[in-house]
Amino acid sequence: MKTKILELKQKYYFSIKPNIANILGILLGSLLIAMLAQISIYIPFSPVPITGQTIGVLLVGGILGSRKGLLTVIAYISEGYLGLPVFAEMSAGFPVLFGPTGGYILSFLPAVFIIGYLSEKNFTGKILPSFISCMSVTILILGSGTLFLSLFFGLKEALVLGFYPFIYVGLLKSFISAGIITGYKKFS
Secondary structure, eight states, X not given: OOOOOOOOOOOOOOOOOHHHHHHHHHXXXXXXXXXXXXXXXXXXXXXXXXXXXXXXXXXXXXXXXXXXXXXXXXXXXXXXXXXXXXXXXXXXXXXXXXXXXXXXXXXXXXXXXHHHHHHHTTTTSSHHHHHHHHHHHXXXXXXXXXXXHHHHHXXXXXXXXXXXXXXXXXXXXXXXXXHHHHHHHHHO
16 A cells, blocks of 8 residues: 655745735834834823834834835824824824924934835844944934924923933833844844
């Protein structure tokens, strides 16, 4: 009696059209930023919370690139503007975008584009350049947000409320983001 061995020579993959994949990537990236926004720690003396949004923006740009990353952040900001509770503490709307913390959120637009561009040019392929790229973009977010915050409190007070307390946290967020982006690049 002969034994038959069944050999599968074809591999079956789930396929998806590129346009659908891009839309899904953008929506999932927006969801990631929204979820990380809910990780928020309020500082008693500041109207600006420590959130995970920056990590989300860095990851979206570093993984999706400049154009898709920018579309993702546009989707995220639009969702919040239209009333979906995607900002920190499940907040949303015009008052958040144009209130004291709005400058940080609006600065995600140039930030995601820059980190995406740096990623496309392979500045995020190794951990040290990736960390420097992430930290530079984090400083851009902090600086822009602080300048916007100064419209409400004056520059000197805005630095105390919205910049200085966030530098060390920004270092940590940049390190985490750089590690994830670099790992993604090595294994993708």
